Amino acid sequence: MDAANVRGVRRLSTLVRHLIVPSPPSSSSSSSTEAPPMASQNPNDLVAPSPAAAFSSVFAHVAQGPEDPILGVTVAYNKDPSPVKVNLGVGAYRTEEGKPLVLNVVRKAEQMLVNDPSRVKEYLPITGLADFNKLSAKLIFGADSPAIQENRVATVQCLSGTGSLRVGGEFLARHYHERTIYIPLPTWGNHPKVFTLAGLSVKTYRYYDPATRGLNFQGLIEDLGAAPSGAIVLLHACAHNPTGVDPTPEQWEQIRQLIRSKGLLPFFDSAYQGFASGSLDADAQSVRIFVADGGELLTAQSYAKNMGLYGERVGALSIVCRSADVAVRVESQLKLVIRPMYSNPPIHGASIVATILKDRETYNEWTIELKAMADRIISMRHQLFDALKARGTPGDWSHIIKQIGMFTFTGLNSQQVAFMTKDFHIYMTSDGRISMAGLSSKTVPHLADAIHAAVTTVN
Ligand SMILES: Cc1ncc(COP(=O)(O)O)c(C=O)c1O
Numbered sequence: 001m002d003a004a005n006v007r008g009v010r011r012l013s014t015l016v017r018h019l020i021v022p023s024p025p026s027s028s029s030s031s032s033t034e035a036p037p038m039a040s041q042n043p044n045d046l047v048a049p050s051p052a053a054a055f056s057s058v059f060a061h062v063a064q065g066p067e068d069p070i071l072g073v074t075v076a077y078n079k080d081p082s083p084v085k086v087n088l089g090v091g092a093y094r095t096e097e098g099k100p101l102v103l104n105v106v107r108k109a110e111q112m113l114v115n116d117p118s119r120v121k122e123y124l125p126i127t128g129l130a131d132f133n134k135l136s137a138k139l140i141f142g143a144d145s146p147a148i149q150e151n152r153v154a155t156v157q158c159l160s161g162t163g164s165l166r167v168g169g170e171f172l173a174r175h176y177h178e179r180t181i182y183i184p185l186p187t188w189g190n191h192p193k194v195f196t197l198a199g200l201s202v203k204t205y206r207y208y209d210p211a212t213r214g215l216n217f218q219g220l221i222e223d224l225g226a227a228p229s230g231a232i233v234l235l236h237a238c239a240h241n242p243t244g245v246d247p248t249p250e251q252w253e254q255i256r257q258l259i260r261s262k263g264l265l266p267f268f269d270s271a272y273q274g275f276a277s278g279s280l281d282a283d284a285q286s287v288r289i290f291v292a293d294g295g296e297l298l299t300a301q302s303y304a305k306n307m308g309l310y311g312e313r314v315g316a317l318s319i320v321c322r323s324a325d326v327a328v329r330v331e332s333q334l335k336l337v338i339r340p341m342y343s344n345p346p347i348h349g350a351s352i353v354a355t356i357l358k359d360r361e362t363y364n365e366w367t368i369e370l371k372a373m374a375d376r377i378i379s380m381r382h383q384l385f386d387a388l389k390a391r392g393t394p395g396d397w398s399h400i401i402k403q404i405g406m407f408t409f410t411g412l413n414s415q416q417v418a419f420m421t422k423d424f425h426i427y428m429t430s431d432g433r434i435s436m437a438g439l440s441s442k443t444v445p446h447l448a449d450a451i452h453a454a455v456t457t458v459n
Helices: 003-020 043-047 051-055 071-079 104-115 130-141 160-175 190-198 217-226 249-261 285-292 324-342 348-358 360-391 414-424 444-457
Strands: 153-159 180-185 201-206 232-236 265-270 297-302 314-320 407-409 433-435
Touching: 104 348, 104 360, 130 153, 130 285, 130 297, 130 314, 130 348, 153 160, 153 324, 160 190, 160 265, 160 297, 160 314, 160 324, 180 190, 180 217, 190 201, 201 217, 217 249, 249 285, 265 285, 285 297, 314 324, 314 348, 348 360, 360 444, 414 444
Parallel strands: 180 201, 180 232, 232 265, 265 297
Antiparallel strands: 153 314, 297 314, 407 433
């Protein structure tokens, strides 16, 4: 509410008070035996809301919060009446027709769940669905993972990737001796907020090199090398968001050696397993080399993208420990983090995932559909690259086909982005990140025209 409105409401409240509060009886109308009007002695009368209170809120001072920088893009897109508008801000898969996709295998699993009368809607345990947890750990660490075989992994079902990061962050803030977490620069915009609210102190390490639009490997090694021993390091398991830039297997190995030699604690964020390359195993390789060395780590998994279960909020936090007895105690403490936060997780999404993962046939169907999504995204990269080349757009655009996963970090600056939104109705985050999953063969030419115009007219 602005100042003029506040003043208006106050004036109205005063007026109402004058109208409803009985004025003292005049001396001419009152007899000398009448008691003088007194303030009510009934405590209920004192606290009873007057009609005037209805005009002002106890929250009137609350300022309008800013829109989330990522989700706000969709809000702006929805308001735009243009028929040519394109939303490349949202991190969700779209079909060639620009429609959200529910995987066939998900529909099938849901049908199986509906047809099973033995299914009930009781609360899950605090740690979630036991089958789901076991299968999730196997998916990320590999079926033959020694950590799983030795019962050294504590896995809890959480509210998608975000919830898994939040629970992991809070567990670390309560039980780990070093409270600083290093996150890549740049990273997913929610990371610093999630970890700060979990009670950690957030610092950054260099990750992206704007000059090459690739990895600043030297900067990364220097910054992690300078981090205090024991510090937590957030790593994107694959398909780094927002840059689309991942270390090579050789670079991962060097990162692993550095992290282990300095006693840093890796915390993997795996939001895109299978979505980057189309292979669930290839996309988990970074995590698996850390598990293979016997050291400890945390992993937050999300099924939002790879199973298209965005709104079901399905994810898992796994903490790989040195021994089985530590894992048991860690799990007991995770329960104490979760119980007062949301008590226990929802049942439906986790049941879908468990149904798909535990049956060979449905699992295989999923991998085929997952690969098709990854392939369509890769094909969008090639089509956009070719379209810019065909237009002779100034600059080297090879990063579009080198980067991996859902996003391309175009290198367009915020003025160019604003221009593309205004003149071409193309919506994306102001850092120049575009979701390749939101593109289609039909919209590629429009985007290429917009990028060409932005690069040639706006600096
Ligand atoms: C890097 C990264 N981590 C975590 C998430 C969390 O996603 P969700 O909570 O929807 O699983 C996302 C989603 O965009 C992401 O990009």
